[in-house]
Amino acid sequence: MTLAPDSALDTIPELEPEHAAVIGATLPIVAAHIDRITPLFYEKMFTAHPELLRDRFNRGNQAQGAQQRALAASIAVFAAHLIDPALPHPRELLSRIGHKHASLGVTAAEYHIVHEHLFAAIAEVLGADTVTPEIAAAWDRVYWLMATTLIDFEAGLYEQAGVEPGDVFRDTIVVQRIDDPSGVVVFVVESVDPGVPLPGFAPGQYISVGADLPDGARQLRQYSLVNRAGAGRLAFAVRRVAAEAGAPEGEVSTWLHETIDTGDRLQITLPFGDLTVDTTAATPLVLISAGIGVTPMASILEYLAAGNSPRRTVLLHADRSAADHPLRERVTELVSALPDATFRTWYRDEDHGYLDLAEVDLPAGADYYLCGGAGFLQSVRAQLMAAGIPGDRVHFELFAPNDWLLDAGQS
Structure with a gap:
């Protein structure tokens, strides 16, 4: 029976002690060469499978190296958690990757393609003298623990959607x-x-x-x-x-x-994504966005307005100017239609400065949803932390392949 998506992320097997020792010793070596390994991996994979670059991977992100950095960092973060379970659990990392994969129709067979070319790149960059059979076996185990966890999670997402894997x-x-x-x-x-x-x-x-x-x-x-x-x-x-x-x-x-x-x-x-509002909750909502990051907030407001939701709702948005603010008229209408909602904007070119939560009366016990660029999200999350908002109350998304890196304070 296919695991429910969330349970698939909660049941990551432990790394065997002999592999954990090897990963702990070699993680710094791999990390030091990761900027050479990942571009070579993609070069090898796209040479063997040019259709993946043409029809699946984002060519713009590839050109800028964003996808390469995201893959490298995701495996490193997963490996670090396996050897030190006290580190933050990679649940959110895996959930975001899994939802994006499901939205692209990724299937289990493609993990074998990635494995083949990633390990060929590791061996070529580090050399056969460094990548001994023992080291190769340990990193192979890390890869398949992560891949299997994602495959199970994505299978659960497909099952929830009522489709066969990839039929989206x-x-x-x-x-x-x-x-x-x-x-x-x-x-x-x-x-x-x-x-x-x-x-x-x-x-x-x-x-x-x-x-x-x-x-x-x-x-x-x-x-x-x-x-x-x-x-x-x-x-x-x-x-x-x-x-x-x-x-x-x-x-x-x-x-x-x-x-x-x-x-x-x-x-x-079909729709996917984990930056979603708990529709059974009654807690206040604080929706914070910048630029095109207002789009998921618009959907949340449409849902709230359709049910005349009594939930206390605070919408905060930062942009270059009122003219640049996407969906401004519709969002204003939706906020006005709600019985307990407020809307505050900061327009940089109109001398409003940058979004400052110290100027806002934040409701107690609220859930926070953030969407915008990396710098914006880092600033807002720092402000929320300074205000004493618990991390599990803050949910965010960035329209980039490495958005989850913000969990680790990276950009």
């Missing part, structure tokens, strides 16, 4: 395109088959969108849902990512903005 893609038609004054575009889609409506979702979840680009690649990107569940429709907001500071423009966001309109078809995935 659905053909849809765009029934509405809304060009927000901020420059963000909201796409509303429904199933091309009226007899098979799109599923519901938890407020705060996201979908992946498949883009068939002019060069023949099929790239996938994840976008937060901004509507409320029901009626068989899903709505997601897309901010066009401009090229800056040496980073390329967002090829999928540009494609969506320039080519997709009402009546066009899109392939999307």
Whole structure:
């Protein structure tokens, strides 16, 4: 029987003592060379499987090295916990990775591909004299403990969704395109088959969108849902990512903005994501966002407003200006519709400064949901810690492959 997703993360087997000793001794060596190992791993894997770079992995993140750093750090953090269980449990790390994998339709077979090329890269960088059979066996055990935990967790997510592993893609038609004054575009889609409506979702979840680009690649990107569940429709907001500071423009966001309109078809995935509100709770909510990070908050507000929720709700948002604030009008309407909600903004170009929680009356016993860039999240989390907010009350997401690194105080 497939484990429930959460229980799969709570049952990580212990690393055998002989392997733990080897990992403890070699983790610093591997970590010191990880910036050479991971690029070589991806080079080997994409040479053997070019379709993965063309149709699965985010080419923009690959070009900037973000995906490489995320993989390296995730394995290192997992290994460190295995040899020292007193370190924070990697539950949140694994949950975020698992939800993202499920949203991409990742299956167990792909973990074997990663294993083959990752270990070939480790052996090549460190050399056969360093990677003895004993060391190779220990790191192989770490990899498969992590991989098996994720495979079981993802199998539980697929089972919850009522689908076979990887069967998450659905053909849809765009029934509405809304060009927000901020420059963000909201796409509303429904199933091309009226007899098979799109599923519901938890407020705060996201979908992946498949883009068939002019060069023949099929790239996938994840976008937060901004509507409320029901009626068989899903709505997601897309901010066009401009090229800056040496980073390329967002090829999928540009494609969506320039080519997709009402009546066009899109392939999307079923909703996943763990930055979700407990719909059975009555505790106050504090929703804190910056820029396009407001999108999961919009979905949460849609859910609350639909049920006329009496929960005390505080929405705090930081942006460049009022004109740049995505979904500003709709979010304002939703806050006004709630019986006990307040809304505060900080617009940097309008001399409002940066978001400062010292200026806010934070409700006692609240749950906090954060979404924004890495620097913003680090600042807000530091402010919450200084205010004495327990860590288990703070939930966050960053639209990047290494968002969970913020758990460890990294960027």
